[in-house]
Amino acid sequence: MRRVKRLPLGKKAVAYLGRCQKNTNRKAEAGVLDIEKEWKSARKTQTMQAVLKTLQKMMGSRERCMYCLDSHGSDIEHFRPKALHHKRMFRWRNLLLCCTECGRLKGNRFPTDGKRPLLIDPTKEEPWEHLDFIPETGHIKARFDPRINAWSPKGEKTVETLHLDRREALEAGYLKTLRRLSRIIDNFLENPSFSASHLLESLSADDEHGLLGWIFIGTGQHHPPFKDLREQHPLIWEKCMADFSINR
Template structure:
């Protein structure tokens, strides 16, 4: 999971969302009505999905696992928990069918004060709550929010860990290649490699590497060539949200 910049929507589309919400807001406890209105709003769903695909990392990757293609619109706050957020733009995320239907479903864990315990990557940096071990591809929680996020989205699924570990190997190789092409003056080839890094699945792997590239120990971990490449492309490959 990486930070994402939520796109603004124009007044016309916001008006469409508001109109779709009106009957639900008039009957705020009616979950069945909200589900029915959502099911019938085909053109709204189509346009929402297009906006979410433009927000997503890579080639329309799932905003939770970062591996699969995002095929579903997930309600971060489930309709069952709060029907009034059914058409709220800030409540929509692009998810793969596995993360949406097999993992998250209607789960919405909260702490004792009622605050949600899931990381919202459009309002906070997941790195605050999650730590990725690059060699193994495993996540560990830094906070209770991180723990709940790993559990609800199934971020420790073995296939995801294996995919992240392999992505780490590929990223290192591509970064070395990019540096070689850049320094040899083959800018066209270097640009192709950089474009491939931008659309690479498991964007969280590259994002974690970029986070750690400025640390004094980075050359010992990544090697001098990879560290140099990371420092040069910082803020270029993942412009979806600023790194600290």
């Protein structure tokens, strides 16, 4: 998972979503709302295709799922499920891009702590503040939060809901990306002849699974070769970390 910048929609799409939401709210008040029918009808329109295209653009050329980053994002996902939150069914900030597997696993599940969501929304927060990665196995798990002396509740529920610790193909993809990033760092440590900006650019180009967040924000900085970079070239490390934080 990685932090995703939400792009603005075109005026036509914004207006269309607004009309759809008003119509949905009106039908709900009249007691005649069929949520699935309403969504499927809107989903077939060219304007909703434009909404999907914007979500895909947010994920780069490979159009990865915003949850797992390992599979192609094939459809529009409601962060707050439309079956539970019809008033957000057409809200742009409630729409994400997900793959078939993540969509199936999440379904209408939306754990909360009171009103606070216990799922990570990658367009609103840094996932690696709640998640951790095990480089020996490729597993994703909840991150330990020393402030509460426990595992992150949001990390735990996200992993549990999306089975992030039980998907072999997902683990293989993350491990492949880890090997690529490690190789870039190893090469730099052997021949530190280029700038921090060039190093970060190379890392970003090969980071298909958002592991730079784990490296610069999470616990990856304590694992070699990233630990070696931090200790042997502290200025390079600080520059990479600062630029990464600005651009994410």
